[in-house]
Amino acid sequence: MKMMRWTALAGLAATAFTATAALTPALAGKADDTIRMAYDQAPESVDPFFNNVRIGVIIGQHVWDTLVYRDPNTGEYKGQLATAWRQVDDRTIEFDLRQGVKFHNGEEFDADDVVYTLNFISKPENKVVTQQNVNWIEKAEKVDKYKVRVITKKVFPAAIEYLAGPVVIHPNEYYEKVGPKGQNEKPVGSGPYMVSNYVPGKSITLVKNPNYFKDSPKPQPKISKIEIRFIPDRQTQMAEALSGGVDLIMSVPKDQAEQLQQVPTLQIVSGETMRIVFMQMNTLDNTPAPALKDERVRKAIIHAIDRQAMVKEIVGAGSRVLNTICFPAQFGCTDEGAARYTYDPALSKKLLAEAGYPNGLDLDIVAYRERNQTEAMIGYLKAVGIRTNLRFLQYAAMRDVITSGKAMLTHQTWGSFSVNDVSAATPNYFAFTAEDITHDAEVRDLLLKGNSSVDPQVRKDAYKQALKIIADKAYAVPLYSLPVYYAANAELNFKAYPDEMPRFWEMTWK
């Protein structure tokens, strides 16, 4: 223990030295009222509809507002840009809009903004990246200056959930003029923070919006400046956190988080997230690994991995083992009646032998994050005779491998864009979407039925059956939910939420 402490101190001293040597002034954030955050991926665009990385969601929720707000503590929907809403018929919702809200450039918020934004993003030709967040919208219609109607393509009960999350409202006059490109270069929203400086791929600085409307369910921002730097290398991020160069880093692996806990200037905050981890297995007709078409091989793979031990030892506090491909708190998610697979390497070997692979087999695995978890799985698979070839890629490259049908096994994670409904999770991988490498028509039909039924009980039953088939036929390996560890400046009042969204607007200094 003594030695461990010594090592920690030596590491600290070394980093402190490097930090002093470097040009960045290691100012504590409290002194200049700035939260400095480091994140490992840079968004392709700051416009929330044109990126699909977490930091994009975080920036989006701070710079823009949505019609509805979901209180993260109670799960209750509150009006944000809308003040009230009502279901007019199965496919139409009417919103009363808030008056007196202004965008950062002074443009007034009214029905035109909502109508323009929703109609823009719902058109496929505008090529919104996050299609699953917007493709349920048929159109929006203006009723009067502060009243709009949103019409969905089919019956879509989760609409409010999406309108409370990824579907932000752009200022129509500005957006019409500059388009997504201009919105990326000089973003304008109505949220509690405004973009003051943005260097693509490097950093983005947000400043407090002094005119943020008082009735917003998001509290008035208190800390004046947020500086987010994109630092791809985790060790650099850690060194920065140790030396006080940044005040907040997230998704710190469990081991490092536990070690950082010994550092007096930092606090470690952790919690479960909605992000689920699972392994896809390619069973398409042209799969490069025909062995995976054999149910016994797929079951052998699930039996080979000790998920309980992984959760306990390397994934960390707040994580739980999953039995179905969805996050348990999501509407419609259940593992009732679904097959469960225990850790049983002997059974796994037996299944492989029965399937005609007594000497094991070779499979590729693609992964893009939490490499230590991938390697633990590789170790478990090797123990039952499955030799793997790891391709560790950036998310976009891995997605290409999957959508072109060339993947065999994938170490996949999905955060559902923080949408608390199964429609944002399971269908993305099993309803014949680009990322679906299973293609079971029965599962697809059930999922689509769940997506587009009004009766909550019908939805639940449909999702339950779909999830049961996926589990029983072992189409994918459900692994665990991912906790997130934040290392934050000890002087910051910081709370973690399951949606992996640090909420700068509610943070204060101690």
Next chain:
Amino acid sequence: MSLALSSPAAQPSRTARLLRRLRGQHAFLVGAGLLVLIALLAVFAPLLAPHDPYLQNLAQRTIPPVWYAKGSWVHPLGTDQLGRDYLSRLLYGARISLLIGVSVVIIAGLIGTTMGLLAGYFGGRMDMAMTFIVTTRLSLPVILVALAVVAMVGGSLWIVILVLGLLKWDRFAVVMRSATQQVRSQDYVAAARAAGASTAHIVLREVLPNIAPQLIVVATLEAASAILLEAALSFLGLGVQPPLPSWGLMISEAKAYMFFSFWLIAIPGSALALLIFAINLTGDGLRDVISPDGRG
């Protein structure tokens, strides 16, 4: 066989003289001693390793080495981030490094020596063609091409060996060419030609044995460089595949633990440095003995 070796009986043989000179080279002795030791450890890894290098035990992760208060003799060098015994992985890792060093040198040596011999012996058009190929090859940065190829076809031990072997023959070709040019004009080559020996016989039996010392020196240097390149590729995630215990890969995986468990990165790092040091000392010693004037 060749005339050069048939020295008068009064003098000790050439091999004996070489060995005597080598004994005087302390650096060489240290290097060669280390190299032999590492090679023995690698060869007998299955007997020496206390555990299966692939056996992961998530409950026993990042145990520090024995000299720390929390260490124990069960895992003399501790365990890695997945609870695998670090000493066992280090020993098996030596096998991979040496396997790569030797295999790359064999492939590159075969290609480079053949080209050097042909160019040096025949001269003229053959020489021009070979020089052109060597120049072309030299214009390609090895690490970049290796990265591109591995990124395209995917990494594995054999791919890394092949790629490096097919890229690293340039020094063999250049050195063998100039060495052959020197040897070609020797009297014994002329004598063999006059005696009616075939070209193949002359090249393989008269020229090759006489340029072998230079070949060995180049081979040691290239082996060291190949081992380092493999470590670099594996470090970047484009080399040897996990869970194979390559030293480069071990360094890469330990990177995340650098601040608080630095032995994880220090142990394979030191092992790699030691191996390269040993090979380079051996190579330098050999060079000094073979051509004492070529120093510095």
